[in-house]
Amino acid sequence: MTWWHRLWRRRQLEEQLNKELLFHLEEHAAELMARGYDPEEARRQARLALGGPEQVKEECRDARGTRRLEDLAQDLLYALRTLRQRPGFAAVALLTLALGIGATTVMFTVINGVLFRPLRYRDPARLFTLNEQTKGVSDYRWGDLWAYSYPNYLDCKNQSSALEMAAWRYNGGTVSAPGEAEHVDGVEMSAELFPVLGLTLERGRAFLPDDDRPGASPVAIISSGLWQRHFAGSGGAIGKPVVFEGKSYTVVGIAPPGLRLSFDADIFTPIGQNTNEIMRRRDAHPGIDVWARLRPGATT
Amino acid sequence: MTVKSDLPQGTLELLVLKVVALGPVHGYAIAQRLQQVSRFVVRVPQGSLYPALHRLENRGLLAADWKETETGREAKFYRLTRKGRTQLEKEAASWERLTEAVGLILSLSEGGAE
Numbered sequence: 329m330t331w332w333h334r335l336w337r338r339r340q341l342e343e344q345l346n347k348e349l350l351f352h353l354e355e356h357a358a359e360l361m362a363r364g365y366d367p368e369e370a371r372r373q374a375r376l377a378l379g380g381p382e383q384v385k386e387e388c389r390d391a392r393g394t395r396r397l398e399d400l401a402q403d404l405l406y407a408l409r410t411l412r413q414r415p416g417f418a419a420v421a422l423l424t425l426a427l428g429i430g431a432t433t434v435m436f437t438v439i440n441g442v443l444f445r446p447l448r449y450r451d452p453a454r455l456f457t458l459n460e461q462t463k464g465v466s467d468y469r470w471g472d473l474w475a476y477s478y479p480n481y482l483d484c485k486n487q488s489s490a491l492e493m494a495a496w497r498y499n500g501g502t503v504s505a506p507g508e509a510e511h512v513d514g515v516e517m518s519a520e521l522f523p524v525l526g527l528t529l530e531r532g533r534a535f536l537p538d539d540d541r542p543g544a545s546p547v548a549i550i551s552s553g554l555w556q557r558h559f560a561g562s563g564g565a566i567g568k569p570v571v572f573e574g575k576s577y578t579v580v581g582i583a584p585p586g587l588r589l590s591f592d593a594d595i596f597t598p599i600g601q602n603t604n605e606i607m608r609r610r611d612a613h614p615g616i617d618v619w620a621r622l623r624p625g626a627t628t
Numbered sequence: 629m630t631v632k633s634d635l636p637q638g639t640l641e642l643l644v645l646k647v648v649a650l651g652p653v654h655g656y657a658i659a660q661r662l663q664q665v666s667r668f669v670v671r672v673p674q675g676s677l678y679p680a681l682h683r684l685e686n687r688g689l690l691a692a693d694w695k696e697t698e699t700g701r702e703a704k705f706y707r708l709t710r711k712g713r714t715q716l717e718k719e720a721a722s723w724e725r726l727t728e729a730v731g732l733i734l735s736l737s738e739g740g741a742e
Contacts, residue, residue: 344694347702348703348704349678351654351703352655352656352659354701355656377674378675379675383675390679391682391686392682392686
């Protein structure tokens with residue numbers, strides 16, 4: 329018989345225990361009466377000989393080995409009764425528990441998402457974000473750490489043997505054709521970004537180093553969402569033009585669904601084709617994020 | 629009135645096993661039997677008899693059924709299981725070794741040790 333089975337049969341066992349002890353007392357009393365004791369005295373003697381019936385029962389329950397669970401069940405019942413008698417207290421206690429559990433859950437969810445869960449990119453332990461350290465300019469929040477200037481990024485990228493580096497910057501604007509015009513978030517990125525993150529495209533090709541320089545023919549990678557909205561998800565979208573900020577780009581690839589950088593971008597263009605003056609200055613920091621992956625064999 | 633002795637620790641279970649080994653028997657009869665056989669020298673604490681019975685049952689050394697007595701009353705009859713019989717033989721043997729050894733020591737003649 330297992331303990332839970334015994335617990336299940338608790339009432340039955342309890343009745344049997346009563347019956348067994350009662351039988352003992354009555355047999356003993358009957359024998360004493362046969363020896364000439366009057367009934368009252370005989371029963372008293374029998375009870376004395378056995379000892380306190382409650383104590384004996386308690387010891388028998390102990391011997392059965394379900395004692396602790398029975399106590400627990402009784403404690404729980406007592407707690408429930410008490411709570412029902414004092415609904416105000418019960419409500420406060422429940423509310424306290426609910427708020428406590430809720431707050432803990434929220435904190436865990438946030439920390440789990442932000443700190444514990446690995447990035448959704450391949451081999452995330454080898455990914456880094458880089459900042460440029462600039463003398464003389466200081467900021468209350470970041471100190472002398474800044475986003476890269478584009479020429480500094482190019483120099484670092486070309487001279488680093490341990491890191492494969494990629495750059496990207498925000499570049500939102502209007503997609504006006506095909507289909508209905510809409511404002512989208514976009515990214516100017518170096519050709520290395522998708523390989524560094526270990527991403528493969530849904531369709532088409534990633535940017536080549538040849539795309540990523542001034543004067544190359546304008547090409548774009550579009551998000552799966554934009555592909556659905558403006559090209560109805562058609563495979564023929566590759567090679568078609570998309571007009572972004574009034575300039576026509578040839579679609580060369582479709583990004584994988586669910587791709588997120590720091591935000592959901594819908595259109596990607598090569599950063600090297602940006603000939604804006606600010607991109608040529610070493611003292612300008614036009615919001616370029618630099619992400620890097622340790623090359624095979626390199627360690628930190 | 630004779631002076632009664634308390635049972636040495638752990639012997640109650642051995643005695644109970646022995647009495648039950650003689651045939652299915654209920655608690656009250658065990659108490660009586662122990663008292664009679666020991667010629668009232670051993671004081672069997674009735675209060676600890678039932679916990680002992682339940683402990684032995686719980687350990688699987690005894691089994692119990694509810695049966696009618698000769699007087700037509702229902703009582704819980706204990707009987708020895710196979711495991712209980714093994715245990716009884718083991719404990720009886722060790723008890724005999726112990727009493728034999730104690731007896732040997734007590735029979736040393738005084739002045740015999742030099």
